[in-house]
Amino acid sequence: MASLPKRIIKETERLVSDPVPGITAEPHEDNLRYFQVTIEGPQQSPYENGVFNLELFLPDDYPMEAPKVRFLTKIYHPNIDKLGRICLDVLKTNWSPALQIRTVLLSVQALLASPNPNDPLANDVAEDWIKDEEGAIKTAREWTEAYASKKDQKSTN
Amino acid sequence: MSKVPRNFRLLEELEKGEKGLGPESCSYGLADSDDITMTNWNGTILGPPHSNHENRIYSVSIECGPNYPDEPPKIKFVSKVNVPCVDSTTGEVKSSVFHTLRDWKRAYTMETLLLDLRKEMATPANKKLPQPKEGATF
Amino acid sequence: MTSVQSEDNSSLIYGDDFDDDDESIDLYESQTTATCSMGDTACHKLNSLVSQESEFDFDEDQFSGNESDDELLVDPMTLSKKALDDDKGGSSLKYECLTTQDILDRMLKRVHHLQPVFSIPSEDILVLMQRYDWNEERLLEEWTEKMDELLVEAGINTSNPGDKLNITMRGIKHRSDFNCFICCEVRSTETFSLECGHEYCIECYRRYISDRLNEGNVITCMDCALALKNEDIDAIMGTPSSARLMDSSIKSFIQKHNRNYKWCPYADCKCIIHLNDTSYLQEYTRLHCSRFVTCKFSHIFCFGCGYGMHAPADCNVTMAWVKKARKESENLNWVLSHTKECPKCSVNIEKNGGCNHMVCSSCKYEFCWICSGEWGPHGRSFFQCTMYKNDDEKQKASVENSKKALKRYTFYYRVFNEHEVSAKLDWKLGQTVGQKVKAMQEKMGVSWIEGQFLAESLQILNEGRTVLKWSFAVAFYSDASHNLTKIFVDNQMLLSNAVEQLSELLQIKNPETTMKRKSEFYNKAGYVRNRTRALIECGRDLLRKCICKPVD
Numbered sequence: 001m002a003s004l005p006k007r008i009i010k011e012t013e014r015l016v017s018d019p020v021p022g023i024t025a026e027p028h029e030d031n032l033r034y035f036q037v038t039i040e041g042p043q044q045s046p047y048e049n050g051v052f053n054l055e056l057f058l059p060d061d062y063p064m065e066a067p068k069v070r071f072l073t074k075i076y077h078p079n080i081d082k083l084g085r086i087c088l089d090v091l092k093t094n095w096s097p098a099l100q101i102r103t104v105l106l107s108v109q110a111l112l113a114s115p116n117p118n119d120p121l122a123n124d125v126a127e128d129w130i131k132d133e134e135g136a137i138k139t140a141r142e143w144t145e146a147y148a149s150k151k152d153q154k155s156t157n
Numbered sequence: 158m159s160k161v162p163r164n165f166r167l168l169e170e171l172e173k174g175e176k177g178l179g180p181e182s183c184s185y186g187l188a189d190s191d192d193i194t195m196t197n198w199n200g201t202i203l204g205p206p207h208s209n210h211e212n213r214i215y216s217v218s219i220e221c222g223p224n225y226p227d228e229p230p231k232i233k234f235v236s237k238v239n240v241p242c243v244d245s246t247t248g249e250v251k252s253s254v255f256h257t258l259r260d261w262k263r264a265y266t267m268e269t270l271l272l273d274l275r276k277e278m279a280t281p282a283n284k285k286l287p288q289p290k291e292g293a294t295f
Numbered sequence: 296m297t298s299v300q301s302e303d304n305s306s307l308i309y310g311d312d313f314d315d316d317d318e319s320i321d322l323y324e325s326q327t328t329a330t331c332s333m334g335d336t337a338c339h340k341l342n343s344l345v346s347q348e349s350e351f352d353f354d355e356d357q358f359s360g361n362e363s364d365d366e367l368l369v370d371p372m373t374l375s376k377k378a379l380d381d382d383k384g385g386s387s388l389k390y391e392c393l394t395t396q397d398i399l400d401r402m403l404k405r406v407h408h409l410q411p412v413f414s415i416p417s418e419d420i421l422v423l424m425q426r427y428d429w430n431e432e433r434l435l436e437e438w439t440e441k442m443d444e445l446l447v448e449a450g451i452n453t454s455n456p457g458d459k460l461n462i463t464m465r466g467i468k469h470r471s472d473f474n475c476f477i478c479c480e481v482r483s484t485e486t487f488s489l490e491c492g493h494e495y496c497i498e499c500y501r502r503y504i505s506d507r508l509n510e511g512n513v514i515t516c517m518d519c520a521l522a523l524k525n526e527d528i529d530a531i532m533g534t535p536s537s538a539r540l541m542d543s544s545i546k547s548f549i550q551k552h553n554r555n556y557k558w559c560p561y562a563d564c565k566c567i568i569h570l571n572d573t574s575y576l577q578e579y580t581r582l583h584c585s586r587f588v589t590c591k592f593s594h595i596f597c598f599g600c601g602y603g604m605h606a607p608a609d610c611n612v613t614m615a616w617v618k619k620a621r622k623e624s625e626n627l628n629w630v631l632s633h634t635k636e637c638p639k640c641s642v643n644i645e646k647n648g649g650c651n652h653m654v655c656s657s658c659k660y661e662f663c664w665i666c667s668g669e670w671g672p673h674g675r676s677f678f679q680c681t682m683y684k685n686d687d688e689k690q691k692a693s694v695e696n697s698k699k700a701l702k703r704y705t706f707y708y709r710v711f712n713e714h715e716v717s718a719k720l721d722w723k724l725g726q727t728v729g730q731k732v733k734a735m736q737e738k739m740g741v742s743w744i745e746g747q748f749l750a751e752s753l754q755i756l757n758e759g760r761t762v763l764k765w766s767f768a769v770a771f772y773s774d775a776s777h778n779l780t781k782i783f784v785d786n787q788m789l790l791s792n793a794v795e796q797l798s799e800l801l802q803i804k805n806p807e808t809t810m811k812r813k814s815e816f817y818n819k820a821g822y823v824r825n826r827t828r829a830l831i832e833c834g835r836d837l838l839r840k841c842i843c844k845p846v847d
Contacts, residue, residue, distance in 0.1 A: 006479040010228050034162045063477060064502050072193065080163045082191050085168070097477045097503055098493070099517035 004032050008058055011101050023105050035049040036064065037069075037105060041148065042113040046140035047075070050148030054084075054108070056101065066095035067104055076136070076143040078117040078126035087112070087121035158228055160263075163225055167195045170266055185270035188218065196221055198267060200232075200274050208239075208284035216273075217250075219267055229261035231266065232270060237293040240278055241288050248295030320454040336820040390598070395545040398567070401714040402429055402545070413438065418524040419451045425513045429548045450515050450522030452490045463492035470807050475499055475519065487531050493518040502721045508536060508676055511543035541675030559602055566590035570598055583609040583838035593754070594760075604758070608765040611702020616768035620708060624690055707771040714764035717798070721760060725753040725800060735806045748813060752797060759794045759823040763787065769834045773843040780842060783833045790826040797823050 012032070015025050022040035037054040041047025053072040059065050061146070069091060071084030079087045090099060090107050120126030129136040160170070174185050198219040204210025216235040222228060234248035242255040248265035252258035256266065257273040277283060305801070407418045409796040411433070413420050425660040426449045427434040437445055446453050475496035480644045481762065488494035493516050495503075504523070507514050514523045525537035549556040554573055576599055579586050585606065586598040596603045600610040653662050662669055714845075732746035766787050773780045797819040803809050838841040 007477065010479045029164075031160055031162060033159050055162070055164060057162055058159075059161075063257055066505055068168075070164065070168065074193065076179050082193070083168070083171075083187075083195070096517050097499065 004010065005062075007063055015102060020102050020106060023102075023109065025101060033062075033145075035101070039105060039109050039112070041144060042109055045113045046137045047077075047112045047148070050144035051150050052112075052148050056070050056105075058101075063097040063099075064111060066091050066099075067101060069104065069108060073113045074143060074147040075127060076140040077112065078115050078122055079111060080118045081122045085121065087119065098099070158169045163221075163223070164195065166226055167221060170268070171195065180268070182275060185219065185267050185271060194202075198230075200267065200271050202271055203258045205275055205279035205284070208279050209286060210278050210284070216294075217271070217285075219270070220267075221267075224264050226265065229265070230267065230270070230289065232258070232274075233295075235294055237289040237295055239242070239288050240283055242277060246295075266285065298603075307607050324440065324844065331615045337725055338369050370488075390568050390588055393567045393569055393588075394469070394565055394630050395549075395567070396647050398545050399541050400546070409435075409815060415446075415451070418526060422451060422513055422522045422524060423449050423601050426545050428551055428576060448520070450520040452521060454490055463490055463494070464486050465489050467497065468494075472751070477503075482641075487517050487527070489521045489523070489527070491521045492518055493655060497731050498795050504528055504531060505535070506537040509543045511545075511547035514540065520676070526838075535688050557596075557598055559592075559594050560601055560603055561590075561592070562592055564590060565593055566592065566594070568596075568598060573598075579608065585610055595758075605765045605768075606762055607831040607838075609835075609838055610845065612768055612772055612845045613765070614839070615772065616711075619704070627811065648764060702820040704771065711764055711767040714760055714767070718757060718760040718764060721801070725750075725757070728753050730803070731806060735810060738806060739810060747818050749809070750821075753801060754818050755820045755827075756794060756797050756801060759790060759797070759827045762827045763790050763794055766790075766830055766834060769837060769843050773837050779833070779837055779841045783830075783837055786826070786830045786833050790823070792820065793823045793826045805836045 012027055022042075023038070024038045025035045028037050035056040035058075037056050039052050039054060041050035041052065046096060050073075055070050055072055057068045069086055071080055073084075075084070081087075086108060088107060088111055090104060092095075115129065117126040117129035119137065120129075125136070128136060128139070170185075171187060182205075183201060184201045185198055187195060188197035188199045192225045198221065200217045200219055202217065204213035204215065206251040214236070215238055218233050218235055220233075222230065229250075229252060232250045234250070237248070239245070242251055242291055243249070244251055250258060255274070255277065257270055313466075332606060351402055394493075402424060403421075406417055409420055410417055412435070423434055423438075423445070427437075443453070466487070468486050468488075469483075470486050471492075472481055473484050473496060474481045475484070477495050477499040478645055480496070484497075484710075485497040486494050487497055489498045495517060500517075503517055504514060508528075514528065516523070525532075525540070527534050528537040530541065549558070549567060555570055556569075557568050559568065568590060569665060570586075570588070576586055579599065585600075586600050587595050587604055587606070589595050594603070597605055597610060597613070600613055602610075602613055604615065605613040606732070658667075728749045732741075732743070732749055735741040735746050736743060766783070770780070770783065770787065773783065799818055800812065803812070834843070
């Protein structure tokens with residue numbers, strides 16, 4: 001494999017030495033562009049007390065191209081689909097090379113705190129969200145309990 | 158070139174399949190759109206022209222294991238077909254016989270596999286082989 | 296896409312969410328007459344093309360005889376006819392053929408024109424115009440409302456040049472031991488920054504810009520909303536790369552104003568047709584006519600649906616047909632190869648000209664490319680290889696309906712396709728016509744004008760083929776049992792024969808023979824032209840009387 005760009009080395013170092021609260025990101029040993037990520041559900045959101053597993057990959061063109069990020073834990077959210085794909089501007093059109101892995105993960109965390117059913121990726125979820133927000137939030141809570149509870153994480157990892 | 162990890166590679170393939178960017182002669186998609194591991198896939202191959210497969214549509218199932226694409230997927234015909242590289246009782250494509258599986262490379266995709274199978278069906282040795290009744294399954 | 300503010304949002308870039316779905320405002324409506332950038336000759340040429348094309352398609356009366364205008368007044372169609380008529384309809388029907396460069400030149404003229412209003416540098420106005428998708432009116436409106444905000448939003452530097460404390464100089468600098476925040480490399484390098492001071496090495500900036508040149512949006516600093524001007528882009532890239540950005544910006548402008556601007560659909564043609572007033576297009580639809588326009592390179596296409604010339608089909612039939620073809624090709628394999636086996640000796644034959652009269656090079660067997668039958672009867676007028684014969688019907692009453700429908704479709708699709716391939720081959724053939732004319736000029740002293748009959752014949756042949764091709768889409772959606780459909784099929788057959796004969800004439804390679812048979816060219820071409828019009832007329836009748844109804 002080609003040597004890792006300095007930029008990636010620096011970002012990785014900083015993620016370890018100065019971690020973002022509620023977020024972890026560790027590169028896989030056999031692929032240093034491939035990160036195992038966890039994000040804690042933000043407080044006062046239906047995802048509170050949940051720990052979500054994600055994967056992140058830095059493509060060849062990074063940082064000119066945005067990192068690729070996907071949820072591995074099932075989550076009930078209007079902007080995240082069944083396969084864990086995320087609809088977020090900074091991952092697509094609003095990516096800038098001045099952004100970093102940490103800023104992207106913070107944006108994902110912020111997305112958990114403020115779902116946007118008007119710009120959905122998971123259409124059925126968004127529909128529920130608009131029709132019956134209370135019910136949708138309840139479902140999101142239940143899913144968090146069922147798939148993302150901290151105990152569960154320990155046993156699977 | 159860095160190695161694209163399995164899941165992101167499969168997402169790329171899925172997107173290509175979903176947007177219909179691939180060739181018209183084959184198609185593929187997730188068997189279960191809920192499956193976060195993206196293991197099981199369905200594919201179709203349109204029978205090559207000027208052969209006994211002409212105008213037939215063959216369904217296959219593909220299994221991308223945890224080591225895909227470093228290791229080839231398993232592929233099995235659902236529709237009955239008579240080609241030497243396909244096991245005549247199970248429909249499985251024999252990896253010891255079919256060159257694309259035998260000499261698998263990381264750069265190969267499910268699309269490569271389906272297109273190569275289609276080519277295999279159209280080789281002079283195979284194109285005139287008698288075929289089971291259309292619609293029969295393994 | 297969802298935008299969220301993260302806690303670390305200092306580096307989030309503001310999206311430019313300009314939804315421009317509102318009325319497309321023509322920027323230079325008032326100006327077109329005053330400054331016609333195309334020059335008089337070009338305008339004149341366009342007008343002549345316009346009238347030529349009107350004769351080709353929608354002169355309702357052309358065929359049914361040459362009634363005078365007075366007689367037409369009795370016709371219930373008169374009113375709409377008047378509105379549709381190019382010669383009398385007036386300016387609303389005029390269109391112009393432009394390139395992205397023509398449009399950009401106009402935009403730049405507008406920018407120049409607006410400079411006194413804004414009293415900021417032209418380069419900044421250009422950025423504003425891009426931000427507003429070249430919508431001058433909206434820009435002016437918002438400019439008067441909230442000038443300062445707008446400047447900040449658009450990323451235009453508003454800091455006072457005298458205030459030297461806070462501002463970095465915009466431009467390229469040389470630095471030793473520069474630590475670039477993007478690539479994290481430390482080295483001696485050129486760097487670039489805007490007044491914001493976000494300074495990065497030139498290589499990162501180049502990669503960043505080159506990724507964005509084709510996106511058509513204003514390129515900003517990597518870390519804030521400050522906009523790069525064209526001169527910055529060219530300085531960083533070291534080449535006049537901003538031209539590419541302008542080009543893609545104009546392209547997105549056309550995309551957003553696609554009711555008034557249409558790309559010529561022909562491969563590699565870069566023409567854009569601009570139609571100012573599209574209000575009468577509805578009337579065309581109602582009458583099953585199509586607004587065919589012609590670009591500088593004589594490509595005819597439909598302004599309504601954007602497809603190439605598709606008479607006698609109307610836009611509905613065309614769309615239904617195209618959609619169906621797309622759908623069917625997903626399910627089935629329609630790969631129709633360019634080679635066929637000779638029906639007699641099975642040698643592989645490649646079709647290299649548009650003519651469907653094939654002669655096997657090996658056994659000299661003459662056959663029709665479309666039906667693989669012997670050619671013999673094709674030349675005579677009673678033969679119909681253009682009609683689908685439902686042989687199976689009698690043999691097996693119980694044939695599955697779907698299969699039959701599919702088979703029927705296959706037939707029509709195949710013929711359609713064959714004519715398309717033929718048309719393409721004829722087009723190729725046409726490119727040799729120019730050389731032929733030249734050869735005639737040199738060898739035989741034929742004047743250029745005299746040689747033009749070849750080009751004209753070719754044009755007529757192309758039109759005939761295209762009409763023939765689309766007539767199969769019309770036939771497919773028509774009620775086969777109706778008498779008018781039968782007449783239509785007869786007309787198809789007549790045109791088909793006429794086209795093949797003309798196509799054959801054009802295959803003649805020898806210039807002397809060509810010149811000798813000049814009158815034949817005239818006759819055949821005239822005949823094709825008449826048959827073409829007849830078929831269009833007849834097709835429109837089918838549509839008007841709802842005998843041809845596009846479904847699914």
